[in-house]
Every structure is written in C-alpha cells, then in structure tokens.
Amino acid sequence: MRTQVGIVGAGPAGLTLAHLLHVVGIESVILEHRSRDYIEHRVRAGVLEHAIAELLVDAGAGDRLRREGIVHHGIELQFAGERHRISLSELADGRTIVIYGQTEVVKDLVALRLDTGLPLLFEVSDVSVDALESERPVVRYRHDGEAQVLECDVIAGCDGFHGICRPSIPTSVLREFSREYDFGWLGILAAVAPSNDELVYAHHERGFALLSLRSPELSRLYIQCRPDEDLDGWPDERVWEELQIRLGLDGWTLAEGRVLEKGVTGMRSYVAEPMRHGRLFLAGDAAHIVPPTGAKGLNLALHDVQVLADALGAWYRTGSQALLDAYSAECLRRVWRAEHFSWWMTSMLHRADADGDFGLRLQLSQLRYVTTSHAAATSLAENYVGLERV
Ligand code: APR
Numbered sequence: 001m002r003t004q005v006g007i008v009g010a011g012p013a014g015l016t017l018a019h020l021l022h023v024v025g026i027e028s029v030i031l032e033h034r035s036r037d038y039i040e041h042r043v044r045a046g047v048l049e050h051a052i053a054e055l056l057v058d059a060g061a062g063d064r065l066r067r068e069g070i071v072h073h074g075i076e077l078q079f080a081g082e083r084h085r086i087s088l089s090e091l092a093d094g095r096t097i098v099i100y101g102q103t104e105v106v107k108d109l110v111a112l113r114l115d116t117g118l119p120l121l122f123e124v125s126d127v128s129v130d131a132l133e134s135e136r137p138v139v140r141y142r143h144d145g146e147a148q149v150l151e152c153d154v155i156a157g158c159d160g161f162h163g164i165c166r167p168s169i170p171t172s173v174l175r176e177f178s179r180e181y182d183f184g185w186l187g188i189l190a191a192v193a194p195s196n197d198e199l200v201y202a203h204h205e206r207g208f209a210l211l212s213l214r215s216p217e218l219s220r221l222y223i224q225c226r227p228d229e230d231l232d233g234w235p236d237e238r239v240w241e242e243l244q245i246r247l248g249l250d251g252w253t254l255a256e257g258r259v260l261e262k263g264v265t266g267m268r269s270y271v272a273e274p275m276r277h278g279r280l281f282l283a284g285d286a287a288h289i290v291p292p293t294g295a296k297g298l299n300l301a302l303h304d305v306q307v308l309a310d311a312l313g314a315w316y317r318t319g320s321q322a323l324l325d326a327y328s329a330e331c332l333r334r335v336w337r338a339e340h341f342s343w344w345m346t347s348m349l350h351r352a353d354a355d356g357d358f359g360l361r362l363q364l365s366q367l368r369y370v371t372t373s374h375a376a377a378t379s380l381a382e383n384y385v386g387l388e389r390v
C-alpha cells in the first residue's frame, strides 16, 4: 500500500492530523493498535484552550463541541480554607476555555474519518517504521494476521508516550529531558451534577484535589495519591471522604454520586528533541508529556498537528520544505512554555514531603500572590487559556 502520510496512532493527535490533511486534499492512512471501542472509552483530559477549540470548529470537526462544550470564563484556586477566582477571560483578552472530554473529541474524529471512507485501521500489531532518512519511509505492521508494508512520503509518529516511533530515532540524535514526581492522581468520573460552576484547584495539607466536570450531569474529580497507589485501598466511600476533606469549605459540601470510573495516573514531565528525524515527525505525547495540573497535554498535541498539517500543506503545494524544517523548533517553543507552566502549577499545588514546612510556606505565599496580584494572576490566566505567541 502507498500513501502520502502514514500516521501511527489514533489518539487526538493522529486523528486530528488526518482530518486537517484531508481538508487540504492530502491522503493519509491511520494505523492504531487498540480497538475502536477501547480508544472511544478511555477517560482522559477535558480542557480545550480557546484557540484549540477554534481549530477543531474551523476544520469542521466541532459541531458537537460547539453544542455540548461548556465555555468557562474562570477557574478557582482554593487554599487555607478560602476559594479565590481567577477570571481568565478578563485577564486574557476575552479568551476562555471549553470543557469537552478528550474521549468525545476522539469519538467525533473517528466518526468523521469513517464517514470519509478513508483508511483508519484498528487492532494492527507489530508496527515498526523504517527507511526514515530516505524519501520513501515505510511502516510495517500486521493486520488481520497478514504482514503489510505501507510506503509513505512522510510518517507522523502520533503513537503516544509508549509508542514505537520515538524509540526508532537513533539515540545519537535524540535528546531527552525529564522529571519524575513522587505522586500521581486518583481520578473518578461520577454521575452527579458538578458542585461548582467552575474548576476548583485545591491546595490542602493532605494533598492536592481537583473538582472538574464533563457535562451538567457528570463530575470529574481527582485527589493526589502515590504514583503506584493501589485502587483496592480506595473504595468509593473513602474517595468521597477524602474529596470532602480536601475540597470542603465552611458552608459548602461536595455533592456525591455513583462512581462510573476510577483510575490512577502517574505524573511526569518529558520532552524529546528534536521532534523530527528525516521523514519521521513526532507529535503529541510521542514527543512530550506534562503533568496534568496545567491541562496542557491535549492542547499541545493538537497544536503540534496544526503546525505539521500547515507545513505538509505548504510542501505539497509549493515544494518548499521550509516549514517542515522549522516544525520541531516551532513546536518546542510552545512545548517548553507548557512544560514550565505545568511544572509550576504542579509544584504550587501538591504536597511534597521532601520540601517540608518551608516548601509549604512557599506554596501558600505563591498562591496568595497569584490571587491578589493582577500581574501574577494575568500570567497564570494567559498560560492557562493558551498564549497567542510564545
Ligand atoms: N502502533 C499503533 N498505534 C499505537 C502504537 C503502535 N505501536 N502505540 C501506541 N499507539 C496508539 C495508542 O493506542 C493511542 O491510541 O497511539 C495512540 C496515542 O494516543 P494518545 O496517547 O492519546 O496520544 P496523543 O494523540 O498524542 O494525545 C495526547 O493524550 O495522554 C493524553 O494528556 C494526553 O491529552 C493528551 C493526549
């Protein structure tokens, strides 16, 4: 089989890239090793930056997003028994965020792709990439028991952090930067109306907690836990009890409901440079990971593929490689800004035993500053809704 762009991975990055390319008449084949059912039911992120929601709408992939996405104009930071609002739209030139689950983005994009009748193959195995430094890179894989070779002009490695594309770049070329955190998040999805109109990021001496949502009937909640936390130790009652303690305020309680899903996510900061090797371009989690506190992972993934689709469009139209050559540096500028912001939000809000009481006092001072200084609040707001220029 031959195609113009071979896309490994049908997460938000791979699916959005395929759609953006289709819009400008560029062919692609998407290869995904999980089933359709699996990728459409994985509960992941839920916050879209203003410009990223617009990207999906402008590309014709945002009909349901426009109907069901919930626009938020602010977020709340809670510490020392007080809740403080950060007015995102006032501080960031009217820009807002849209609450819409990554799972829903994936479902919408899969449906659009299947409507076009263009190739999106699920449950492929033994995927490998080869001849990356030639003009005819190939993806090898097995599908329905048969070994296949896909010849491409370029390959997009959209196969997430544990994919095979990044490890195919020679170690002499790839530089990796990372930081581990000694905590994770235990998250639940619950059938109960969100107890607050806006997200609440709570600093608490027992550890961080977050109140988020998916819809008017669905709450998404997280508590800081150990990275290897055993879910067996967390029956639903204990999760609610801990959420009540960390999010509770005088005169306010969290409404509880049936727990529909429960899981633990580890946390890591990671960047691979460069994001390109020969005819292989990495995008999304394949190239970088942020801890979820800044809500940046999904947004970065979609920004990468927007830049890549523009660069491929220019190349096919004019023959100029200039934008493809600029791809890695262009993406990495935004990636590193988001890495800093996500690390900063994480450090300000999580209990870190190694930093002791000194660290705790620093966090509280920083939270007080961010919620009282216009300059500090503006910095948080513009990073949170997504910077226009980096
Ligand atoms: N072959 C084919 N597909 C693969 C392979 C492989 N060898 N390895 C992984 N995949 C698939 C995964 O099953 C997954 O569906 O690649 C896809 C990668 O998707 P994501 O992990 O969702 O990554 P990305 O599209 O970059 O989206 C980033 O996901 O983890 C969140 O916070 C992150 O919101 C961000 C978003």
Ligand code: PHB
Pocket (backbone or CB within 6 Å): 044, 045, 046, 047, 199, 212, 213, 220, 292, 293, 294, 295
């Ligand atoms: C979520 O709703 O899943 C969510 C919201 C904000 C974050 C992280 C996750 O910072």
